[in-house]
Amino acid sequence: MTDKINPIRETDDKARALARRLLADASFAALGVIEPETGTPMVSRIALVAAPDAAPLSLISDLSLHSACLGANPACSLLVGEPEAKGDPLTHPRLTLQARATQADKAALKAHYLAAYPKAKLYYDFGDFRLIRFEVSHAFLNGGFGKAFQLSPSDLFE
């Protein structure tokens, strides 16, 4: 392998603000989990709501494939930041989170979740839906070609 240029820039307030905005604005995410039987990745779509402290929350059905995977291995990754309909999707900023799925207090967060995601009221109280909180350990911001940043939880959350 040849010598590589390090494409990562030093994290600054502009990068932090962009990453926080991408996370706050996301109503859904691509969730990456590991299938326990094969050890291979699986990416699916989940709804996303920012908790009062800005951590990502998602109401997930026990019947979903990712739910079974997270039950076996809570290590996961989220991608947020949707491209515009036009233009090169690779120039649109996006944020990769590395996280662990933990159980949130579904009853306590009901009003908060439904205020952000009203359609979930149809199934929020179903017994086979649980509220997941993603504890973020690290993040990677891609602001477009040549604009990459590594971020810590303190860059994203108060």
Added chain:
Amino acid sequence: MTDKINPIRETDDKARALARRLLADASFAALGVIEPETGTPMVSRIALVAAPDAAPLSLISDLSLHSACLGANPACSLLVGEPEAKGDPLTHPRLTLQARATQADKAALKAHYLAAYPKAKLYYDFGDFRLIRFEVSHAFLNGGFGKAFQLSPSDLFE
């Protein structure tokens, strides 16, 4: 764990047609890989072009994080099918692919790739970009609540 309803329907021609359309229309995807150092998933965005035989192709920089991960472990997953700007994103159909990343013939596929993704002409010939072909082993179609299907490569490709 309680008894679960199986949410998977029998794959029919309508499901096959929807899955093929989602794949053919995708100009980008969420790519899930496994980080070799931590064994955890990582999801990032890549460009996507359908090969002449409909297999997904992507031009990937050696400097990207996913490139290093795929070099260590080619098992990966792709999510395609973008929600509309309005409405519940979970009702929009999407397709999860489970695949292995393999090296494609970059020179032979140049004209084909650039016809679908003209912006890549700026960097297609750079030495640190390689063309990846995703060999799909399995797919999962979610056509919205209660409309889930398991698909094999023969459901997706000729």
